[in-house]
Structure formats: C-alpha cells, structure tokens
Amino acid sequence: DAKTTQPTSMDCAEGRAANLPCNHSTISGNEYVYWYRQIHSQGPQYIIHGLKNNETNEMASLIITEDRKSSTLILPHATLRDTAVYYCIVRATISSGSARQLTFGSGTQLTVLP
C-alpha cells in the first residue's frame, strides 16, 4: 500500500471549513484514498473514500488532485465534535481473496476552536 504523509496537527475555528491535506505521491492506479477519524478513546469512524473523482457525502468532501498524488478532506462547517485524529489511508481495491487490513499512519490531530 502507498505511504501517506499528513501534518501532525491543525486548528480550525468553529463554523469554518476544515481542510485536511494528505500526500500520497506513490499511489498506484488501483488504489483508493480513504479517510477515517478517531475521536478520543473511541473506535475509528469511516468518513469517505475516492479513486480519482471528487466525492461528497453528508460528512465531508474529498478532493483528489488530477495526478492523484495528493488529496484534501474538507469538513465544510467544523463543529467542536469534529475534534479528532484524521487518518488518510491508501488501499488497493479489495477482491474477494485479499486481506482487508488498514494501515494507519500517525494522522492529523484536528482541534476545532470555539
């Protein structure tokens, strides 16, 4: 799986958009970008994933650059409850016979400030 690089920490004002970057310059053509977050002492929570097109769901938007070497997770209106560690993970397409493990890096500690 491709390696990812994320900033260690970021702050964001409540109500503003939080933009979390991730570099994955060695990503392969069949690898997806996944984002998970972990609120303190809870299990990680899936947020969104994408291959090459931008994606949006009720939680966030994912912007992937055209060369796919980096991506940005956008929380459009951050709240205090969005304070968490955000993990960017690159993983190949899962086939029926392949393992499903996720390799977590250090992630980005996002702190939403009141």
Add this chain to the structure above:
Amino acid sequence: KAGVTQTPRYLIKTRGQQVTLSCSPISGHRSVSWYQQTPGQGLQFLFEYFSETQRNKGNFPGRFSGRQFSNSRSEMNVSTLELGDSALYLCASSLVSVSYNEQFFGPGTRLTVL
C-alpha cells in the same frame, strides 16, 4: 442496525495472566479484524478472520491469537500478559462482497496490565 460491540469495555489484569476479548460484528458482516492501539505504536493490525479462518496476521508474537465462530462473532486471546500489552484493542467488521474497504469499528476494549 446495531453497530460492532465489544466486551468487556475495560479490563485489568496482572502480568502472566491470559485474557479473552469478544467482538460481535454488524449483522451480515462476515469479516472481522482486530487492531491494537498504543500511544507509542499507534493503530496496528493484529489479524483478520473470515469464514472462521484467519486470512491475514500482523507482526505480533504467538501469544496473540484469535478465532471466529460460525455466527461471525470473534474472540482474541492474549496469553502470558506483559506490561506492554496494555492497550486499546479494537475490532472492526466489514462486508466481503463489496470492493472497497469500509470497516466499521467497535468502541474497543481498554486492557490494563499491572
């Protein structure tokens, strides 16, 4: 639909003892993965089970073992506990039929070894 449940939520053991942790996946999910989270090493993959078979194993000693039952519930066992085994143990379940890797995590079991 009920989420992933893990029991117990908290556990205190002493060195040399053994411990068994339990995980019930989301109904219909047949893959169960286990992760260990410590402040020093972060989130690390332990093993994955599907159809009562271990499909993949992380880099952990043989003291760490697991199994999966026919109803997809899974247990992990750690024998001869060491102080370094103190961690949050997370279980994640996922569907096997889809091609992407969305995993649903439980709240974890906090193990303290004294």
